[in-house]
Amino acid sequence: MLYYLFKYLNELDFPGAGVFHYISFRSAVALVFSLIISTIIGRRIIERLQRMQIGETIRDLGLEGQMKKTGTPTMGGIIIIIAIIIPVLLLAKLNNIYIILMLITTVWLGCVGFLDDYIKVVKKNKDGLSGKFKIVGQIGLGLIVGLTLYLSPNAVMRENVEIRKNDVITDVVYSPEVKSTQTTIPFLKNNNLDYRDLASFMPNRRTAATWIIFVIITIFIVTAVSNGANLTDGLDGLTAGSSAIIGVSLGILAYVSSNLKYAAYLNIMYIPGCEELSIFASAFIGATIGFLWYNAFPAQVFMGDTGSLTLGGIIAVFAIIIHKELLLPILCGVFLAESISVMAQVSYFKFTKKKYGVGKRIFKMTPLHHHFQKPGNAGIEALIQKPLMPVPESKIVVRFWLIGIILAVLAIATLKMR
Numbered sequence: 001m002l003y004y005l006f007k008y009l010n011e012l013d014f015p016g017a018g019v020f021h022y023i024s025f026r027s028a029v030a031l032v033f034s035l036i037i038s039t040i041i042g043r044r045i046i047e048r049l050q051r052m053q054i055g056e057t058i059r060d061l062g063l064e065g066q067m068k069k070t071g072t073p074t075m076g077g078i079i080i081i082i083a084i085i086i087p088v089l090l091l092a093k094l095n096n097i098y099i100i101l102m103l104i105t106t107v108w109l110g111c112v113g114f115l116d117d118y119i120k121v122v123k124k125n126k127d128g129l130s131g132k133f134k135i136v137g138q139i140g141l142g143l144i145v146g147l148t149l150y151l152s153p154n155a156v157m158r159e160n161v162e163i164r165k166n167d168v169i170t171d172v173v174y175s176p177e178v179k180s181t182q183t184t185i186p187f188l189k190n191n192n193l194d195y196r197d198l199a200s201f202m203p204n205r206r207t208a209a210t211w212i213i214f215v216i217i218t219i220f221i222v223t224a225v226s227n228g229a230n231l232t233d234g235l236d237g238l239t240a241g242s243s244a245i246i247g248v249s250l251g252i253l254a255y256v257s258s259n260l261k262y263a264a265y266l267n268i269m270y271i272p273g274c275e276e277l278s279i280f281a282s283a284f285i286g287a288t289i290g291f292l293w294y295n296a297f298p299a300q301v302f303m304g305d306t307g308s309l310t311l312g313g314i315i316a317v318f319a320i321i322i323h324k325e326l327l328l329p330i331l332c333g334v335f336l337a338e339s340i341s342v343m344a345q346v347s348y349f350k351f352t353k354k355k356y357g358v359g360k361r362i363f364k365m366t367p368l369h370h371h372f373q374k375p376g377n378a379g380i381e382a383l384i385q386k387p388l389m390p391v392p393e394s395k396i397v398v399r400f401w402l403i404g405i406i407l408a409v410l411a412i413a414t415l416k417m418r
Contacts, residue, residue, distance in 0.1 A: 002090045020091075023255070023275045030087040031282040038083035038290025042076075046294060046301045049073035054121050063365075063373045063390075072299060075117045076291065077307020080240075081110045083287035084314075088280055096276045097154040098321050101145055102314065108144075109226060109313035112137035113305035121304075128305070138226060138313070142219030145317050149218075150211045155179065157323065158270045159192075177272065181214045183323045184268060186330065186414040192269070193326065221325055222316045228335030229312030231342060231367045236299035237292050238369060238397045242334050242404045243311040244288040249331055249408040250318050251281030256415070257322050266415045269323050277318065284314060297394040327414065333407040334400055341368035372396050 003026065009017035019025050050073055084106055092099045116129035149155045156177040181195040195217065199209035233239040256262040258275035288311070294300040303311075315332065319325045329336055345366040353359035363371040364382045373393065376385035 001094075003093060023258075023278050026091045027251070027278045027282040030091050030279045031286040033087040033090065034083045034283040034286025035290045037086055038079050038287050039293050041082060042079045042291065042294045042301070045076070045079055046073055049075060049301065063370060069299070069302075072302055074121055074302040074304040075114065075306050076295065076301035077110065077113060077117075077303040077305070077310055079294075079301070080287045080291050080303065080307050081106055081310060083290055084280070084283045087283040087286070091283075092276050092279045096273055097148070097152050098274055099276050099280060101148055101317060101321065102277065102280045104144060105141060105313050105317045106310060108141050109137070109310045110306060113307065113309035116309075117304040117306050134309075135223065138223040139219050141313060141317075142222045143215060145222065145320065146211075146215030146218035149321070150179070150214070154273060155321075156272065157182070158272070180269075180323075181210050182269065183326055184415075186327055186411075187417055217325075218320055221320060221328065222313055224339070225316035225328060225332060225335060226309045226312030228332060228339045229315070230305060230308040231338045232335050232369070233303060233308040234367055235369050235373075235393050235397050236297040237295050238400055239308050239311060240288045240291050240295050240303065241397065241401045243315065244285050244292075245401065245404040245408050246315055246331055247281050247285040247288060249411055250315065250322070250324075251278050251285065252412055253324050253327075253415075254278050254281060254318070254322050257324075268415060271322060274322055277321065281318070297397065327411045330407055330414070331411040334404050338367040338369065341366045341371070369396055369400065 003020055007017075007020065010021070054073055054075060085103065088099065088103065094100070112129070112134060116134065119125045120128040157180045158177055159175045159180065159182065182192040183195075185193050195214045196206065196210045198213050199206050202209040229239055229243065232242060254274050254277040256266060257268060257271045258273070258278070260270055263270040291303065291307075295303065312335070316325075316328070319328050319331070341363055344362055348362050349359040359381075361380075361382045363384055364374040364376055364380050365371055371384070372387060372391040373396065374380075375390050376382070376388040
């Protein structure tokens with residue numbers, strides 16, 4: 001909204017109004033706004049949640065300091081959602097299809113997560129929203145995103161074409177704007193993955209089959225990443241801090257993908273219009289960092305599913321829009337490790353119980369961050385006992401953040417390493 005106001009003022013030659021034309025300026029303002037909003041409204045929302053007695057119910061799992069968290073207000077993801085939406089509405093071009101999709105994603109999964117938290121905390125149903133309804137919500141969002149990218153005439157890209165002379169690249173030019181199902185493959189140059197290649201079994205209906213495959217993959221990515229973020233949300237500040245790190249990387253990727261010179265230099269797809277996503281990424285970073293003011297150890301508020309599902313969904317949809325979804329296993333390595341630990345634990349327990357009559361475990365406890373919290377001893381049926389002594393929660397969180405930073409740098413470096 002401010003963008004359109006200052007655009008009008010610039011047409012009237014109002015001094016300084018033209019600065020809102022620059023993405024870098026609007027991104028910086030969005031970051032500052034989201035930080036201020038999250039810290040200011042955070043205290044009020046926490047106090048309101050406390051008055052409403054909306055506190056987390058904690059099961060005793062034998063983890064150090066765990067029971068002290070009983071009664072800590074949850075549903076704090078509301079803070080993050082508000083701190084993202086307000087700066088984006090003020091500073092971004094609201095007719096941009098990518099901004100529209102990101103706002104829909106934020107509100108959509110925010111509502112799904114809010115329903116789950118509401119049922120758990122207010123209705124006192126510890127199971128929360130049924131798993132099948134969560135999946136339906138995630139599938140619904142995947143359908144919206146996939147079909148919009150297919151049907152919208154504004155969701156296009158320009159493929160880079162190398163000009164060679166004597167087997168030496170002398171220049172990079174771009175094809176006309178086209179709708180594309182290509183995506184960047186990490187580490188490989190001049191080898192984008194085209195989902196069209198997966199539809200070769202239907203030569204007569206290849207275009208339709210390609211987009212059906214794309215929509216299915218979109219649904220899978222949205223579901224996987226949002227659930228991964230949800231599983232990671234078990235320690236104070238872990239999901240918020242990890243998401244902020246991922247947000248920085250996505251903002252950089254969106255910016256270089258929208259800049260013709262940088263895209264040509266890095267030999268990646270040029271995506272017109274995705275520069276506005278830099279503003280969304282800045283608001284996302286500011287909101288998650290601002291939330292850490294209250295969520296860092298010891299937490300004054302938990303984000304709940306309201307926040308974790310939303311953060312995961314935003315990351316997934318953002319990566320899909322900029323055609324960088326194959327970077328997510330690297331970029332979201334912490335989320336991936338948490339998810340794999342749970343799947344491996346459950347599968348191994350069921351297998352050993354069926355084969356030996358007694359279920360055994362790989363880790364002392366899952367998700368993975370709890371493995372480091374729990375003391376190791378011979379009484380625990382786990383293949384991996386170390387560390388034998390529990391690691392303090394704050395140290396686990398910081399170490400996971402450091403791993404996230406390394407993975408984020410690696411994900412960005414893959415563009416040049418290609």
